[in-house]
Amino acid sequence: AQSVTQLDSHVSVSEGTPVLLRCNYSSSYSPSLFWYVQHPNKGLQLLLKYTSAATLVKGINGFEAEFKKSETSFHLTKPSAHMSDAAEYFCVVSDMEYGNKLVFGAGTILRVKS
């Protein structure tokens, strides 16, 4: 089974409108979950992480994500998109099932229209 599934390869929103990037994971244990962002020709930057504390996680730049165990989801949201949010976003899982290494989703490219 796919360990991390990002449900949309591309998402397009208008500036000032909400952002929703969807992620489902597969894990037999208690996973750690992350969202990373990659701007063109740049490395990966951590947006936020879930590590079995609060299920609603707040990150940088106004992003947040909610861990829903019953739905095995960890969707990323932001109330109002900014042009600078245009980038590729990766949902990442880590747990014992995967040897405690980071396993990346395929990525979602976010386009923000003016």
Place this chain on the structure above:
Amino acid sequence: KAGVTQTPRYLIKTRGQQVTLSCSPISGHRSVSWYQQTPGQGLQFLFEYFSETQRNKGNFPGRFSGRQFSNSRSEMNVSTLELGDSALYLCASSLFPSGGTDTQYFGPGTRLTVL
């Protein structure tokens, strides 16, 4: 604090050659992980080193190898290069080995092109 640095940033090699990439972690970080990023396969884990020992290895052929030095700097080597090895190679460092709550910080990557 300086971030993770990777050298060189760009490399062009021909098939059959070998290449060595370098990664300097954030000061104080002892864990270094390497990833390969390609359009077709996405981001894939190569290996992880902690205190000069390989802790974890991804599903890559033996042509891919790495090591870590006592100052935590790491190198990865790819021998007998193939066209399919063209990729962005990312290095990440963290205080502790992966699998816990520790955050991995990524460098800008080395873009390898194999002709």
